[in-house]
Amino acid sequence: MHMKLGPGGAKKVKRDKDLISQLPDDILISIISCLSTTDAVRTSLLSRRWRNLYRFLPLEIKLDCYYLLKHADFGIKTSISSQRWRSVHGFLSRIESLCGNFLAENSLHNPKLIINSVDEFLKLRSGSKIHSFRLHCCLDGSVNDRFEHCISSLGRLGVEELCLTCCCSYSDTSDLSFSCHLFSEMPSLKYLRLSKCSLQPSSRIQYNSLQTLVLMFVEVSRGAIECILSNCLKLQSLSINCCKCPHKLSVRGPHLELKRLYIDGCQGVGEIELYASNLILFQFDARKMVNLRFDHVPQLQSMILYVVENIVPYVFGRLPIDVPHLKSMHFVTAGDSLQVSNGHTGIDTLSNLRRLDVNMNLSKMNLLSLVLILRRCPLLQEFGLNTNGMGNEPEVEEQPIVFHSELKKMEIGGFNGTKNEMEFALYILKSAINLVEMHISRCCKVYLKSREGPGTWISIQRIPWSKNKYKTIHERLQGQAVSKTAQVIIQ
Structure with a gap:
């Protein structure tokens, strides 16, 4: 805005043309999304052009039975800030009035009342955008048609992120x-994360943009997984957790992009x-080993197996x-142990393996027997071992030194300092001619699984060594490495 003196000294105001307001709605909404919530709402006062634009900012909604039918504010919880919450409070007030008759019936887990409430909420958001929608409510087969309408x-x-849990009870589905x-x-x-319902195949499925699918406590019907893989062409991660499944799961499909x-x-x-x-990446967790058929997995690099029984014969x-x-x-594995007989285990060569982590029953085993694994992993660079506290001290049989030129890092967790453990650590120090680091810890390092993606490594604390035990371990191992670059870290 510019001011200049007109005739007689009067001030004349010249207004610049409002070029910003002439931009398309999607660009203006993108601009508003960069502001704080309070400032975004304030833009509605600029002009009629800006009045309703802030309402199109994507929301992240969380609903459950209690909040849908009992909470004073109709219970729509969002992960957005409290300021933005106030900006949509007008929506909530209207929903509450619409659902007053539902509250009067005092039926907290009635599927029909719940699906009606969800439907009313979605109607009020018509024309706007919901980025993330999380529904944790009691729904059943009586509302299948209404449920499909809500999905539409x-x-x-x-919606880009959808989490559906169809039963509030922990044990029921x-x-x-x-x-x-x-x-x-x-x-x-x-x-999509789907929990506590059944998954059915369909011949009507068409192309979609789904990238991650997590199934938890789902009854998976025959053909459902194959149906998804054949049509969700962008799917990269699939998790099937605690589900009831057909005897055979076939993970295959034309142009399949699945990576995990x-x-x-x-x-x-x-x-x-x-x-x-x-x-x-393939991760499998079960009580017993099943028949794994790797018909065509040319890119498979990492495998994580948690199997109580019958895993060792398969792995080796x-x-x-x-x-x-x-x-x-x-x-x-908690049930298997590496059985060694006359210096032979029947282990086949893992010729390309670079990283190996072993967590198994070693309480009655001579740890030097693990040398046989090293011999069959010629390119192994990192070796992680959890001794799990070691029980009775087994008889230690010496093994001839065989140099391992590729091994760079050795980690031993749950180390007690027994003769069995010490002899194994000494063998590694004397045979790994290019060792960079040996890390020995009283803590046990375990892999904490995740039901939705890669897990993380954590350390479980144990009773510390005594000062004398630490001194003994330190004196026995320091200075024993043949590698000039090796560091022995005792923690």
């Missing part, structure tokens, strides 16, 4: 049916067929034949 509404609202054709109703969906597969604690699975040309028998190009291997 979410699709029109551009719902008979609500989630059909695979519903993926087609949400074209912008990238992440997690199967944890599922009932009924006896065979898993893997034909996935882009798969790089069939696995090197099935996946000879594997580079990282981590296996945990």
Whole structure:
């Protein structure tokens, strides 16, 4: 705005042309999203052009039974700031008045009342955008049709992240049916977590943008996984956790982009067929080993196996034949032990393995027997071992020194300082001619699994060594490495 003197000295105001307001809505909304919530709401006062633009900012909604039917504010909790919450309070007031008759019936977990409440909320958001929608409510098969209508509404609202838990009880599940054709109703969906319902295949499913799928406590019908993999062409991560599944799971599909597969604690699975040309990580957790068929996994680099029984014969028998190009291997077992007889284990060569982590029953085993594993992993660079406190001291049999030129890092967790453990540590120091670091810790290092993606390494504290024990360990191991670059870290 400029001011200049007019005739007679009067001030004349010249207003600049409002070029910003002439921009398209999507650009203006993008500009508003960069402001604080308070300032974004204040833009509605600029002119009629700006009045409703702030309402189109994407929301992250969380709903459950209690908040839908009991909470004074109708319980729509968002992960946005309190200021933005006030900006949508007008929506909430209207929803509360619409649902007053539902509250009067005092039925907290009534599926029909819940789905009606959800439907009313989605109607009030018509024309705007919901980025993330999380629903944790009691729904069942009686509302299947209404539920599908709500999914269609979410699709029109551009939902990208959807988390559905269809039962509030920890132990129960719902008979609500989630059909695979519903993926087609949400074209912008990238992440879906589905829990406590059934998953049904469908011939009506079409192309969609789903990238991550997490199934938890879901009854997976025959053909449902195959249906998803054949049509969700951008899917990169699939997690199937604590689900009821068909005996055979077939992970294959044309142009499959799947990179990460997690199967944890599922009932009924006896065979898993893997034909996935882009798969790089496979994690499997079960009571007993199942029949794994690696028909075509040329990119598979990392495998994590948590199996209580019958895992050792597979890891050191069939696995090197099935996946000879594997580079990282981590296996945990509570029931198996590495049985050694006359210096032979039947271990096949893991010729490309670079990282190996072992967590198993070693209480009655001569740790020097693990040397046989090292000999069959010629390119191994990192070796992690958890001794789990070691029980009775087994008889230690010496092993001839065989140099390991590739081993750079050795980690031993749960170290007690027994003769068995000390002899194994000394063997590594004298045989790993290019060792860079040996890390010995009283703590036990474990891999904490995640049901939605890669896990993390954590250390479990143990009773510390006494001063004399620490001194003994330090004196025995320091200065014993043949590698001039080796550091021995005793923690």
